[in-house]
Amino acid sequence: MKIGLAQLNYMIGDFSGNLTKIKNAIEQAKLQQADIVVFSELNICGYPPRDFLEFNHFIKQCEYSIEQIAACTDNQLAVVVGAPSKNPTKDGKDLHNSAYFIADGKVQFIAHKTLLPTYDVFDEYRYFEPNKDFNIITYKDKKIAITICEDIWDTGEANPLYRVNPVAELAKHQPDFLLNLSASPFNYKQAQKRMDVVRKNATQFKLPVFYCNCVGAQTELIFDGGSMVMNADGILVDEMPYFEECIRFYSLESNVDSTSNSTVSPDFIDQQLPSIDRQQDKNETKLIHDALVCGIQNYFQKLGFKKAILGLSGGVDSALVLALAVKALGKENVLSVLMPSQFSTAHSVDDSLKLLENLGSPHKIIPIKEVFDVYDNVLQPHFENKPFDVTEENLQARIRGNYLMALSNKFGYILLNTTNKSEAAVGYGTLYGDMCGGLAVLADVYKTQVYALCRYINKESEIIPEHILTKAPSAELRDGQKDSDSLPDYAILDKVLLEYIEHHQGPDEIEAMGFDEALITRILRMVNRNEFKRHQTPPILRVSTKAFGSGRRLPIVGKYLES
C-alpha cells in the first residue's frame, strides 16, 4: 500500500485557494498510483479558523469543499482531509474537529478529535465537542486508525491533561497503522518533542505512524511542518523539511509472518537519499531564524503586500529585523529609515549605514529634531515648568512612529516592529512609538537570543557590523542613556523572565534558584504592570513555548505580586 503525506501551506478561509492546493496534491498522488493521501488538521479551511467557525456560512463552505474533493476521488485513491463537521447529536457543542476519509466519490468515514487542546494559544473546546466513540476504518484490507493532532500527545505522563487516551482506545481494534492529521505550531523545543511523541505512540502501540503537519505562518502562529513516518519499532523512516511545502509517498509492506507488524519503507519521489539522512537539523537558533523568516514572508504574501519599512536605530534589534526581512522579502523590498535625534550617537548612523551596505538595501534619513522642537514649543506652556522626563523620551519615539506610518500609508509598506521579548516583558518601549507596526518580529525573542541570532547570521561573513553587537544597548532618548540605567543586566533579566513567563515559576521558586529577592520582585512587578502596553502590541511571531499574545492571557487591571 502506498501512502502520501501532503504538508502544505494553507490560507485561513480561502476555500478556493486551499482547494486548488489539495486538488494538485491529489493529482500527484494519482500519478504516483498511491492508495491514500493524507493532509493536515482542518486543512480545508486553514488552521486556526478561530471564530469563523461560529458562522454557519463558513461551515457550509467547508462542506462544499468536501463535496468537491469527493468528486476527485475514485476506487483507487482515498483522501484524508481535515474539516469541521456538525455534531449529529443535540447535546454539546455544535461542531466536531474531524478527519474525513473520502474514497470512491464519497465520504466513507469521519473520525473526530478526542483531545481538544484548550491552553496556551489553543481554544479548541471553544468550538468543538470531543469525540466519545472510537472506531477505525478498513480500506483495501488494511485497518486504519485515524487521529487528529493532540490525540497522540497524551503519552502516559504521571499527570495527564485528559481522562482518556484515544490511541489506546483505537488500538483495541488492532489497526495496521495510525494516521495523524496535525496543525502543530512551531516553538524552538517542538521538533524534538514532536518526534519523541510520535515515537512513543509507535512503540507503545506497536503501530507505524504517518504524521502529517501543515506548514507556513498564520499571523503569529508559525507551522514548521516536519511531517514524518515512524515504524512500529520507533525507527524514523523519514522526516519532511521544516518551513517548506512537501509531498512524499511511502510504501507499506506487510511482513510474511502475519503475527508481526507492518513496516514502512520510503518510496521517494527523489530516490537518492537513504531514509535516516532526512532527519532535520534541530539547532534552536537556526530554527528560530528560519521560523522568523517564514513568519515575515507568509504575513506579507498572504496579506498581498510586498514591501516592508522599519526604523533602523543602530541597535541590535532593528539590525536583526532588517537582516531577517531582507532574507524574507528581498533586499529591494525593505526600506530602512534612520531618524537620528540630538541624543543619537554618531555611531548609530554609521553602524546602520554599514549594515545597509552589507545588505544592499535602500534607506532614508529623516532627522526628528525639527518636528520635536515644534512639539516642545507648543507643549511648553502646558507643561507647567515640569522638567524633561519620560514624556519627551516618548515623544521622540512617537515622532519616529509617525514618520514610519506616514511612509507606510503613502506607499503601502507594512511597518515591522522591532521590540524584543525582554523589552515587551518589562514595558521598556513607547506605546504608539517604537511599539507601532503590523507585525512584531522579535517580541518572542529575548535580548540574549537576539544576539545569538545575529551571530548565527554572521556565521559565514559579517552582515551585522561587529560594533552593533558589542556596544552597550541604548534607546538614545536622552543624553548618555543606557538600557542598564533602568533595567537589570539582560543576562540576568532574561533568565528571570524565562522562569516567570515560560516556566510559570513564582517569586519563591525563582528565589530558590539563587536570584536576588528584591530584583525578582522588581522584575515580576514590571512584567505585571505592563500588561496594558502588551495589549496594544502588534501580533507577535511565536517561537517559544509561551509568547506574549493569544497564548498568554492576563488581567490588565489586577494587583498580583504588588504587595
Add this chain to the structure above:
Amino acid sequence: MKIGLAQLNYMIGDFSGNLTKIKNAIEQAKLQQADIVVFSELNICGYPPRDFLEFNHFIKQCEYSIEQIAACTDNQLAVVVGAPSKNPTKDGKDLHNSAYFIADGKVQFIAHKTLLPTYDVFDEYRYFEPNKDFNIITYKDKKIAITICEDIWDTGEANPLYRVNPVAELAKHQPDFLLNLSASPFNYKQAQKRMDVVRKNATQFKLPVFYCNCVGAQTELIFDGGSMVMNADGILVDEMPYFEECIRFYSLESNVDSTSNSTVSPDFIDQQLPSIDRQQDKNETKLIHDALVCGIQNYFQKLGFKKAILGLSGGVDSALVLALAVKALGKENVLSVLMPSQFSTAHSVDDSLKLLENLGSPHKIIPIKEVFDVYDNVLQPHFENKPFDVTEENLQARIRGNYLMALSNKFGYILLNTTNKSEAAVGYGTLYGDMCGGLAVLADVYKTQVYALCRYINKESEIIPEHILTKAPSAELRDGQKDSDSLPDYAILDKVLLEYIEHHQGPDEIEAMGFDEALITRILRMVNRNEFKRHQTPPILRVSTKAFGSGRRLPIVGKYLES
C-alpha cells in the same frame, strides 16, 4: 434560617484587599445572626483571574485566604466563598472552579463547577476540570445544593451546550434550597435573561434559589450584580441593585405542611420596602449608561489613577465620553483637549466649549497646524509628489494622539479612547491616532446607540448641545469631509453590523433580511479586513453580547468573504 448574600466588588489578585472585604461582610452577618453568608464565584482571587491560575504561587495565596476565612467562622455562621481548588485526581486539568462551604473553623464541603463556559469572553476549560460528582451538604438540618454560575444556565433548550445538567443531578438529593455563586458579566440583555434563568431553575426543580453575583468592572468586563432570591414558585423575593455593592439577609421558613417546599421572605437590613418593589429598572439605554460609568470609574480606581484626558472634537462620540467620564470621575478630573486643524469647522470648537460650560469641566486648546506643517515639509521630499491622501488624514489624527499622550505622560492622566463600535467594526479610525488610549469607552456601542445615550443624558436638561446631536458626523480630516462619504448611513450600517457581529449571520442570511447584497459584501469585508486595527485597540468596555476584544477572536491574516 437566615441567609445573607454579599454582592461585592473585588480586585483580581488583591488577596489582602479581597479578604478585608469578605471579613467585613462576615462581621455584618454575625451582627445579623445569620446562619449562612454566600459570596460570588472565585471571589477570593477576583474574576476572571485568567492565566494567574497557572501559577502555583497564586493558588497558594488562594488557599491561604481560605484558611484566614475559616478562622473567622464559628458554629453559628457558615460562609460560602469561591476559589480554585486542586483537582485531587491525577487525570485532567489541575484545578477545579470551586465553592467552599466553611463553618466551625474549617472547610466542611467543596462543590466544583460542572459547566465550564468556554465561549465568547470565557475560557474556563483552559484552567478547570469539570465536576463529575454531584453531592449536597446538610447544615443545621437543611439540605443545600451548591452550584457555580453556568451550572444553572443549561435550562433545557432544544440544543443544549452541555451533556449534563448539574441542577437536575443535585435535585435527586432533594435539597431544601439552591445556592449559586456567580461572576456573570453585564450586557444590556443580561439582566432579564438572568432573571428568567433563575426563575426557570426555581420552578423546574421547585427550589428556592439564592443567586449571588459580583459587581464592578475588571478591565473590559463589567459585572452588574443584580443578585437575587427567588422562591420555588418563581416569585421574585428580591433583586439587588445593579453596579453597587450590597449585602442583604433573607429568612427561610419551612411551612408547617412538610410536603410543600420552603419559602423565603425578605429580612431586610432596611425594613421599609416590600419585596416586589426591589426589582431593578431594565431599560437598556440606562443600563448601558450605568455600565459605562461603572467601567470608567473602576478602571481608574483599581489602577490608582484619578484623572482622565481626552480629545474633544466637537463630535458626538467624544461629547458622550466626556459626559460619562465627568459622571464617573468628577468634572474637575477630566481634561478635554480641543485640537482644531485647518479642516475643523468653527462649530466644532463652539459646540465643544458649550458642552464644557454645561459640564463645568476644564479644557485646553492646542491647534495642530504648526506641527502638521513641519511634518509636511519634512516629508514632502520623500512623498515623490504623490497627492494628499489618507496619509495626511492619519497624520493629523496622530499629532492629536501625540499631544494627548504627552499631556498624559507629563501629568499622569489616563487617555480615554472615544472610538465607537461602528467605526471599530469597519476600521474608520487611525491607528496610533484616534485609536490611542488606555480604555476604549464606546467601542462596544454602535453609533446609533451613541445618540440614544446622549438623549438619555439630556433627558432632564441639555448637557450635550443639540447641535452636536443634529449635525452630520465628520472626521474633519480634509475639506468638507463627511462620514457618509466613506461609510453607509449609520442606521443601515449598524443593523448589518449587528446581524454579522452579534447574531453571527452570514451574507446570505443578511440578504434574506432585505439588505442590499453589494452593501453587505462591502460592509462584511471592511469588518474582516480591519481585524489588524482592532488587534491594537485599547481594552473595550463590554456592554453587548459580542464585543470586540477577548470575546471575538478572528484571524488577522485570512481571506474569508473576500471572493
